[in-house]
Amino acid sequence: MINVTCAIIEKDDHVLVTQRSELMSLPLKWEFPGGKINETETEEDCILREIYEELNINVKVVSKLTPNIYQYPNKKIKLIPFVCHFLEGQIILLEHKEYKWLKPHQLKQLDWAEADLPILEEYLILKNA
Numbered sequence: 001m002i003n004v005t006c007a008i009i010e011k012d013d014h015v016l017v018t019q020r021s022e023l024m025s026l027p028l029k030w031e032f033p034g035g036k037i038n039e040t041e042t043e044e045d046c047i048l049r050e051i052y053e054e055l056n057i058n059v060k061v062v063s064k065l066t067p068n069i070y071q072y073p074n075k076k077i078k079l080i081p082f083v084c085h086f087l088e089g090q091i092i093l094l095e096h097k098e099y100k101w102l103k104p105h106q107l108k109q110l111d112w113a114e115a116d117l118p119i120l121e122e123y124l125i126l127k128n129a
């Protein structure tokens with residue numbers, strides 16, 4: 001099983017979502033940015049590192065939501081979500097194809113990576129959205 005962190009980054013009542021590129025696995029699917037935890041870091045170190053590496057921004061962790069274990073045809077992941085606040089920086093997409101800042105009620109419109117759907121549901125309940 002692959003441990004993956006992801007960030008629900010909030011700023012001014014909007015949430016940052018990113019689209020995987022044609023070259024990545026799950027091409028063109030929308031996700032919460034993040035990535036695989038390496039052996040020497042904590043989950044929280046991982047999410048801060050991945051967000052800076054992928055998007056050139058700094059965030060702070062606000063809370064942790066419920067991890068979701070999901071079996072894709074070729075791999076099983078444990079997706080570990082953190083609600084984060086945007087702190088600083090200009091977004092530069094270093095891996096993704098696109099990004100959007102959406103209001104919570106707009107999030108369901110996207111074509112999400114399957115593993116994200118229960119996490120999205122939990123977040124929307126939290127936000128009454």
Ligand SMILES: Nc1nc2c([nH]c(=O)n2[C@H]2C[C@H](O)[C@@H](COP(=O)(O)OP(=O)(O)OP(=O)(O)O)O2)c(=O)[nH]1
Nearest residue numbers: 004006024025031032033034035036077113115116
């Ligand atoms: N970062 C991130 N990854 C997600 C999400 N939902 C989801 O199913 N994933 C999957 C996609 C990848 O298989 C894995 C994260 O890997 P990664 O983004 O760090 O690296 P990668 O594309 O090189 O992974 P891969 O090609 O080996 O599958 O988790 C999500 O919301 N955020």
